[in-house]
Amino acid sequence: MAKDLAHLSDEALVALVVRSDHVALAELYDRYGRLAYNLAYRILRDQALAEDAVQEAFLAVWRSAQRFLPERSKASTWILTLVHRRAVDLVRREERRRADTLDESYEAADRSTEETAWLRLERERVQAALRRLPDQQREALELAYYGGFTQSELAERLGQPLGTIKSRMFAGLARLRELLQEAAVEEHPWSPRQSTS
């Protein structure tokens, strides 16, 4: 039954979730659940906490889908932002040791389990773009995004003025966006993606 929805856009699925369509929620989880969990686990480094973050985020999707405006943003951005926010809140509240860099190794139980081609491709694309950022911008983005540090904490940690940190964050995100759009121009027409989980 869930396969009937496989070719709907993410935004269409969110519209269906507004109408309490469980299958649509399941399809959204199948698309973004693994990614959400990866992200939460990267930030929290704890399975139970990562599960909590993902669960809260998808329940937030379920409860607040009517507030999502497709003309304002993408559904995937909305969902991943919800996950990120919860994970960051938890890592701060639980005072977990923060992630330092993206390359930091972690105790992965089964990294390779059935990762889809789509997910792997997107990851490689983003990693390639990140490598092209100036070091200081990349560092600011990684520490903020994966470490859950606030801008003031970053300023202190890196021994930089707050204004400098703000500039690096802005320039880093803006440049990342440019690089990803450049990559998009070269890509082939889209084909239906498979579930990520």
Place this chain on the structure above:
Amino acid sequence: MEPEAIHELTAAYALNALDPGEEEAYEEHLRRCDHCRAELAELQDAAAALAFAAEGPAPPPALRERILERAAAERPNVVPLTSRRRWVAPAFGAVAAVAAGVAIGIGVWASSLHGSLDTQKRLAESQAQVIALFSGRVQQVPVEGADGTLVVDRKGAGALVLSGLAPAPAGKTYEAWVIVGGEARPAGTFEGGGDTSVHRLTRPVPPGAVVALTVEPDGGVEQPTTTPFASTPAI
């Protein structure tokens, strides 16, 4: 904080890296600042891309079940999903028209993280628009001769979703017709153009009707003057 400085918080907000206490002020500012809202949307897309860069383990299968159970407990499925298939007459090509609960499938509409953002966004918005237009079960029927779908609900309200329709020639317009028992009645005019467009029909589509499209003089006409270039099978 000085008013000018609040715009500089957008990137940190996109990264969920604002200092405690700043979030509220920034969100309040967002309500009134179109520029920041637009900028935030772009920066949030970039930040969300960072989610893809980290590798990680697969979540336990139980997580999926827990989420779906909790969601169901909070709000049971309001519209039951059923699957009712109707088969199209061979003359129109053997494409099945599937009435599938509230699901609407229109070609390949999956949105890409890095695809042409504007096009994908418009496609996705159109699809969401169509779903929002209807309540309850809908039927979808392919439009033969144009890239698109007719969506009809149980009361006969219909909308055409058309993709990549060239703009109507100068002095002309596209016109939709609801044809019942051989009689065609006007159901709305539109210009075409754009990637994907959604057009509500101005008259209901009863069972057994066919919806067709013709090119007519600007302003539309009462009866088709040309042979339809596209039409649906009987509803």
